Structure formats: structure tokens, C-alpha cells
Amino acid sequence: MAETQLTEAGYLEKTPRVSEWRRFRRVFFSRGVVVFGLVVLVLVLFTAIFAEWLAPYDPYKTGVAKSLAQPSSEHWLGADTLGRDTLSRLIYGSRTALQVGFVSVLISGVIGIPLGMIAGYSGTIVNNLIMRTMDAMMCFPMLLFALVLAAVLGSGIWNVIIALSVATIPGYARVTHGLALSIKENDYILAQKSLGSDNIRTIFRHILPNAFPPLIVLMTMQLGNLILAEAGLSFLGIGIEPPGAAWGAMVNSGYQYLKISPWLSFAPCLAIMLVVFAFNMVGDGLRDALDPKLRGLL
Amino acid sequence: MTTYIIRRILQAVVVLIIVTLMVFFVIRLLPGDPLIIYVAQTAQLQAMPPEMIEELRIQYGLDKPIMVQYVNWIANMFRGDFGESVYYHEDVSALMIERFPVTLHIGGLSLIIGAVFGILVGIITAVRRGKWPDKILTPLTYVGITIPVFFLGILMIYVFGVKFGWLPISGYTSPFENFGLSTRQLIMPVICMSFFSIAANARQMRSSMLEVISQDYVRTAWSKGLTERSVILKHAMKNSLIPVITLVGVGVGILFGGSVLVETIFAIPGVGRLLVSSIFGQDYVVVQAITLVIAVAILVVNLLVDISYGWLDPRIRYG
Numbered sequence: 242m243a244e245t246q247l248t249e250a251g252y253l254e255k256t257p258r259v260s261e262w263r264r265f266r267r268v269f270f271s272r273g274v275v276v277f278g279l280v281v282l283v284l285v286l287f288t289a290i291f292a293e294w295l296a297p298y299d300p301y302k303t304g305v306a307k308s309l310a311q312p313s314s315e316h317w318l319g320a321d322t323l324g325r326d327t328l329s330r331l332i333y334g335s336r337t338a339l340q341v342g343f344v345s346v347l348i349s350g351v352i353g354i355p356l357g358m359i360a361g362y363s364g365t366i367v368n369n370l371i372m373r374t375m376d377a378m379m380c381f382p383m384l385l386f387a388l389v390l391a392a393v394l395g396s397g398i399w400n401v402i403i404a405l406s407v408a409t410i411p412g413y414a415r416v417t418h419g420l421a422l423s424i425k426e427n428d429y430i431l432a433q434k435s436l437g438s439d440n441i442r443t444i445f446r447h448i449l450p451n452a453f454p455p456l457i458v459l460m461t462m463q464l465g466n467l468i469l470a471e472a473g474l475s476f477l478g479i480g481i482e483p484p485g486a487a488w489g490a491m492v493n494s495g496y497q498y499l500k501i502s503p504w505l506s507f508a509p510c511l512a513i514m515l516v517v518f519a520f521n522m523v524g525d526g527l528r529d530a531l532d533p534k535l536r537g538l539l
Numbered sequence: 540m541t542t543y544i545i546r547r548i549l550q551a552v553v554v555l556i557i558v559t560l561m562v563f564f565v566i567r568l569l570p571g572d573p574l575i576i577y578v579a580q581t582a583q584l585q586a587m588p589p590e591m592i593e594e595l596r597i598q599y600g601l602d603k604p605i606m607v608q609y610v611n612w613i614a615n616m617f618r619g620d621f622g623e624s625v626y627y628h629e630d631v632s633a634l635m636i637e638r639f640p641v642t643l644h645i646g647g648l649s650l651i652i653g654a655v656f657g658i659l660v661g662i663i664t665a666v667r668r669g670k671w672p673d674k675i676l677t678p679l680t681y682v683g684i685t686i687p688v689f690f691l692g693i694l695m696i697y698v699f700g701v702k703f704g705w706l707p708i709s710g711y712t713s714p715f716e717n718f719g720l721s722t723r724q725l726i727m728p729v730i731c732m733s734f735f736s737i738a739a740n741a742r743q744m745r746s747s748m749l750e751v752i753s754q755d756y757v758r759t760a761w762s763k764g765l766t767e768r769s770v771i772l773k774h775a776m777k778n779s780l781i782p783v784i785t786l787v788g789v790g791v792g793i794l795f796g797g798s799v800l801v802e803t804i805f806a807i808p809g810v811g812r813l814l815v816s817s818i819f820g821q822d823y824v825v826v827q828a829i830t831l832v833i834a835v836a837i838l839v840v841n842l843l844v845d846i847s848y849g850w851l852d853p854r855i856r857y858g
Contacts, residue, residue: 274681369553373550373553373554373557374557376550376554376557377554377555377557377558377561377834378561379792380554380558380792380834380835380837380838380841381792381830381833381834381837382792382793382795382796382833382837383792383796384796384797384799384800385795385796385799385814385830385833388799388814388815388818389565389818389826389830390565392818392826393565393566393568393569394568395570465685469685469687472687472689473687473688473689473799473800476687476689476800476803477799477800477803477815478819479818489689492689492690492693496693496804499693499696499697499701500701503697506693507693507694507697510687510689510690510693510694511690513687513690514685514686514687514690517685517687518681518682518685521681521684521685522681
């Protein structure tokens with residue numbers, strides 16, 4: 242008798258956690274496009290990590306093929322004016338895109354989330370100071386902001402990362418600010434306060450974990466936007482320096498030869514689109530699985 | 540309502556001051572002598588005799604404390620003096636008066652098309668949820684928000700310009716000069732610019748419409764025996780439009796951001812292309828002026844959006 246009670250109690254205690262994870266999986270994998278997005282992301286990540294082994298040629302070496310070579314069995318996507326293998330450059334370009342995306346999303350998240358949290362949790366003056374600055378930053382279109390900032394900082398991939406990170410900070414701050422404002426109205430926060438927990442502890446132990454699901458969704462979707470923005474910047478000629486491979490820059494240099502070799506610019510364009518699409522879909526799936534209430538908000 | 544408007548305007552003034560500070564100081568992040576903003580390239584500057592540099596420094600007020608320089612800069616702009624372009628040797632205000640209408644022409648058309656078609660697509664896909672119009676259009680809206688602007692541009696240039704030769708692939712003509720040519724030149728850039736807005740507006744409209752049509756008052760409208768047309772257009776649409784209005788505010792920003800790419804692709808002499816060429820030409824006075832004007836425009840549009848939002852939805856006003 243005692244044994245069954247024990248197992249029953251254990252069973253009852255354990256169930257919610259298991260089903261939570263199950264529910265997440267069930268919802269997340271229920272949509273075909275989300276699974277497709279996830280597969281694409283895994284493949285791109287794999288490509289970026291193992292670029293050295295996957296690329297058939299040295300992406301920086303000129304003259305491995307004839308200038309503007311047409312696609313053939315040796316060069317699947319042909320070659321650019323300098324005779325560099327397009328496929329190899331495309332593969333190495335995934336590295337640039339993901340590097341810029343992930344690093345910028347981390348930097349802007351690490352700065353933007355605490356800013357929004359502090360603004361939402363402190364008094365009027367600090368709140369206004371932070372949020373009005375964020376409003377001011379949001380008056381500049383993201384691409385324009387990053388463009389001017391990168392131009393002032395100088396070229397190079399790190400300056401692009403800094404420019405894009407700064408340009409996306411206000412987005413996090415605003416969302417986190419809104420979340421902090423609504424979460425702190427909950428009774429459990431009041432309970433914490435009455436137990437004597439200080440602000441820092443309340444923010445990090447109680448508010449932040451509750452703000453996590455929407456922030457994860459926001460970051461995933463932001464990754465797509467960042468990759469799109471990086472492509473835009475490198476299309477305009479700002480960012481990675483010449484021998485390096487970036488998809489946007491490939492589009493720009495291939496674009497002049499649209500008549501003879503359209504795939505020179507179409508291939509990197511398709512790559513950008515696929516990755517951005519994948520991040521958006523996975524973001525959508527995460528949103529539905531983590532917190533369906535966010536639909537229409539994020 | 541009046542208190543709400545006053546509060547929003549005061550906030551906007553604070554934001555405006557921060558915007559000007561940012562534009563002023565970001566350009567000062569440039570390495571080297573700030574004189575290069577007003578005069579010349581670094582190399583030319585190094586070749587000048589020191590007395591001449593000193594003289595120029597006084598002429599441009601760079602010998603004064605930086606906050607005084609900032610105030611002078613603002614004061615000059617209030618008088619309509621945005622400085623002189625290093626590259627064009629022309630007043631920046633004259634340059635902007637020449638370029639802004641082009642961008643506004645294309646951007647304005649794209650904004651209208653984006654709003655009208657976006658709302659239309661949103662209504663159709665929401666009302667016919669799960670039916671064939673939804674199945675075709677909704678995936679297309681996903682494509683719309685993920686396709687890079689330059690990809691759409693290049694694709695259209697390739698198909699309509701290079702393959703079939705139906706449309707001119709670049710340039711801009713004023714509609715007052717040659718309306719036919721102007722329209723033909725505008726088709727591709729406007730599609731390119733509005734595609735994203737159509738998709739984004741449609742997605743927002745669809746989700747807010749879906750929410751509204753499950754409300755009680757819409758069910759009441761149905762049960763009164765009203766026609767679908769009346770229920771959707773009179774009862775459901777009005778309320779679901781509210782969230783879409785904010786997107787129009789965001790859309791202005793996206794259009795200015797997109798103009799940089801679209802004007803580069805289609806070789807349109809607008810303000811976006813001027814900004815890019817000024818960045819590469821290190822013509823920082825122009826960069827500063829354009830960035831500021833765009834930011835102020837976006838600030839004003841967002842203020843108007845917020846005010847109309849408060850007017851349409853009283854819950855916001857008192858929130």
C-alpha cells in the first residue's frame with residue numbers, strides 16, 4: 242500500500258515537467274515549415290563549421306577557373322571575374338553571415354536586455370533617460386544607422402558587428418521594458434519583496450526567467466534580420482574586406498554580369514533568403530511552442 | 540486627450556534633443572582631426588601649412604568648446620544652413636531639396652501601395668482562413684518579409700529588363716517632364732520597396748482580423764443576418780485596423796532604410812543614394828544632414844501615429 246502511494250506521489254510530482262517538454266516538442270515539430278527551417282539552419286551551421294572540408298576549392302584563390310566560367314561539373318556554380326570558384330565562396334560566406342549574426346545578437350542582447358530591465362524596474366528619471374534614448378535610436382532606420390556607424394568606424398567585420406549590435410539594442414530594450422513592467426505586477430514579485438529580497442535578486446531570479454521565452458523568440462527572429470542587414474551593408478560595399486567572402490558583396494560584384502552569369506548574384510541571394518526564412522520559421526515555431534499568447538506581438 | 544497629446548509632444552521634444560546629440564557626436568567618432576568633416580580628405584589636410592589649418596579651425600568654430608559647437612550647429616540648422624558639401628561644393632540644403640522629392644515620390648507611392656494591398660491581403664486571408672486564397676497568399680507573405688530587397692530588384696531587372704526588355708532598368712524622370720517614362724521607370728523600384736510592407740501589413744492585418752472576428756459583437760452582427768460584406772467591412776475591419784496603423788509608422792522607417800538599397804540598384808538620384816555616395820566620398824556634412832532629416836521625419840510620423848492611436852483607442856490614452 243505504502244509503495245503504491247509513493248510511486249503515485251512520485252508520478253504526480255514528475256508529470257508536469259515531462260509533459261511541458263513533450264508539449265513543447267509536439268507543438269514545435271507540428272508544422273512542416275518549422276521543421277524545414279530547423280533542418281536548413283542545422284545544415285548551414287554544419288557548412289559554416291566544416292567549410293574547409295566542404296569547399297571544393299580555395300575561396301580566395303584567383304584563377305582556379307576561367308574568368309566568369311559557366312557552371313560545369315568541376316565548378317558547379319561557375320566562377321567570378323577573378324576566376325574564383327563561386328560555390329566555395331558561397332560556403333565560406335555562410336561563416337561570415339552566421340558569425341555576424343550570432344555575435345551581434347549576443348552583444349545587443351547582453352546590453353539591451355539589462356537596459357530594458359533596469360528601465361522597467363527603476364524610478365521615473367532613470368526609466369525616462371533610458372527609454373527616451375532608445376526612442377531616439379529607433380528614429381534611425383536600422384540599416385541606415387548601421388551604415389553610418391560602420392562608415393564612421395571604418396571597414397572590417399568587427400566594425401560591422403559593432404554597428405549592427407548598437408543598431409539593434411533598442412529593440413531588446415523596448416521588449417524587455419514592456420515585459421518587466423507587466424511581470425512586476427504579479428503577486429509573486431510582491432511576495433518576494435515582502436520577504437526582503439533586493440532589487441537585483443528580484444530582477445535576476447524572478448523577472449528575467451519569466452521574460453525568457455519571449456526574448457528567446459525575439460533573438461531568433463533578430464538573427465534573420467541581422468543577417469539580412471549584414472547582406473545589405475556588404476551589398477553596398479561596407480563590411481568585410483576584399484578577399485573575404487560575404488554573400489552581399491558577392492551579389493554586388495556578380496550583379497554587373499547579370500546578362501552572362503545571373504547565378505553569380507542569384508546563388509548568394511538565394512542563400513541569404515533561405516537562411517533568413519529559416520530563422521523566421523524557427524522563431525515562429527519557438528513562439529508557438531513556448532508561449533502562444535505572443536502570437537501577433539512578436 | 541489634450542493631456543495625452545501634450546505628454547507625447549513633450550516626450551518627442553526630449554527624443555529630438557537626444558537625436559541631434561547622437562547625430563552630432565557619432566560623426567565626431569571619426570578618427571583624426573574633426574576638420575576633415577568640413578574641409579577635405581586627411582591627406583590634403585596633412586599637406587596644409589599649420590597656420591592655414593588654424594585659420595580654418597577658427598572659421599568653422601572648431602576652436603570653441605564642443606558643446607558650443609553643438610549649439611552653433613543647431614542654431615545654423617534653424618536658419619536653414621546645413622553647411623556646404625565638400626564634394627559638390629554646394630549648399631547641403633539645396634542638395635537635399637533636389638534629392639528628397641525623388642525619394643518621397645517613390646517612398647510615398649510604396650507606402651500607399653503597401654498599406655492598401657497589405658490590408659486587402661490580410662482581410663482576404665483572415666476571412667478565407669484555410670481556403671485556397673489563404674493557402675496561396677499567406678506563404679507569399681512569408682517570402683515577402685524574408686526576401687532581400689536587392690534580390691527582388693535584381694530578379695526583376697533580370698526578368699523584365701534583361702530577358703524581355705519591357706521596362707527600363709535604371710534612372711528616374713520627373714513625372715512633370717515625361718509622365719510615361721517616369722511611370723515605367725517607377726514600376727520596378729516601387730514594387731521592390733512595397734513588397735516588404737505589403738507582406739508585413741498583411742501578416743499584422745491577418746492576425747488582428749482573426750482575433751476580431753471571433754469576438755462576440757461580430758457574432759452578434761452575423762446572427763442579425765447581416766451580409767458578409769457588412770460584417771467584415773463595417774464591424775470587423777475598423778477595429779482590426781488599429782494595430783496596422785503602428786506598422787505604417789514603422790513602414791516610414793523601413794522605406795528610408797530600403798531607399799538606400801533600392802536607389803543604389805536602380806540608379807535613382809534620391810537621398811538614399813546621395814547618402815551612400817557621401818559616405819564613400821567622406822562628405823560628412825551631407826551624411827550628418829541627411830541622417831538628421833530622416834530621423835526627424837520618422838520622429839514626427841511616429842508622434843502622429845501615437846496621437847491617432849490614442850484617438851482611435853481610448854485605452855491607450857489612459858494607460
